Amino acid sequence: MAEATKSSLLKVILLGDGGVGKSSLMNRYVSNKFDTHLFHTIGVEFLNKELVVDGRAVTLQIWDTAGQERFRSLRTPFYRGSDCCLLTFSLDDGQSFVNLANWKKEFAYYADVRDPDRFPFVVLGNKVDAPERQVAGEDVQHWCRDNGGHAYFETSAKDATNVTSAFEEAVRRMLATSDEPAHHLFLDLKDG
Numbered sequence: 460m461a462e463a464t465k466s467s468l469l470k471v472i473l474l475g476d477g478g479v480g481k482s483s484l485m486n487r488y489v490s491n492k493f494d495t496h497l498f499h500t501i502g503v504e505f506l507n508k509e510l511v512v513d514g515r516a517v518t519l520q521i522w523d524t525a526g527q528e529r530f531r532s533l534r535t536p537f538y539r540g541s542d543c544c545l546l547t548f549s550l551d552d553g554q555s556f557v558n559l560a561n562w563k564k565e566f567a568y569y570a571d572v573r574d575p576d577r578f579p580f581v582v583l584g585n586k587v588d589a590p591e592r593q594v595a596g597e598d599v600q601h602w603c604r605d606n607g608g609h610a611y612f613e614t615s616a617k618d619a620t621n622v623t624s625a626f627e628e629a630v631r632r633m634l635a636t637s638d639e640p641a642h643h644l645f646l647d648l649k650d651g
């Protein structure tokens with residue numbers, strides 16, 4: 460009889476300006492689909508994805524939030540309990556990169572993260588396929604280094620570049636931060 464396999468439930472949250480591609484990244488990763496006619500997210504939505512990283516079974520709960528300022532009060536109550544935060548900007552929108560610092564602050568405040576430099580943030584520069592690039596990779600690398608050593612991925616939800624790698628790195632960072640965070644749930648995937 461096979462032994463029971465335990466899967467950690469990890470909560471990851473996508474934050475960043477409206478239109479940078481958060482919903483598209485979640486849909487690409489979970490459903491391998493891309494839609495050019497997405498509506499702005501209102502509040503939050505989440506999807507689960509099961510995966511195995513370095514031999515560990517994980518159920519990733521991905522929370523996609525509304526980036527537009529007018530939805531702030533609808534999204535912030537969902538920050539608590541996150542194991543990782545994906546700070547997302549668009550490489551063809553310089554202001555969305557500048558705004559990452561505010562997103563990090565907003566997350567740390569509402570998620571009640573005591574030491575943001577030890578929390579696993581991963582930075583995603585999305586729309587790497589777009590021709591009108593406004594942000595240099597080097598500038599992002601510097602920002603990541605100066606702000607706690609975050610991992611950085613240049614992604615495209617459109618053509619799938621680096622999307623799986625980015626989510627898998629997020630899982631690795633979550634598992635490395637703590638083997639058993641206080642709020643983790645453990646799910647039985649199979650029992651025989």
Ligand SMILES: Nc1nc2c(ncn2[C@@H]2O[C@H](COP(=O)(O)OP(=O)(O)OP(=O)(O)O)[C@@H](O)[C@H]2O)c(=O)[nH]1
Binds near residue numbers: 618
């Ligand atoms: N070229 C290109 N376009 C993308 C990419 N990702 C998303 N888009 C487009 O950018 C627009 C906004 O994408 P969304 O995924 O809705 O952005 P969002 O960050 O979820 O926006 P909010 O819900 O308002 O916070 C859509 O038209 C997408 O098709 C990408 O990687 N490359």
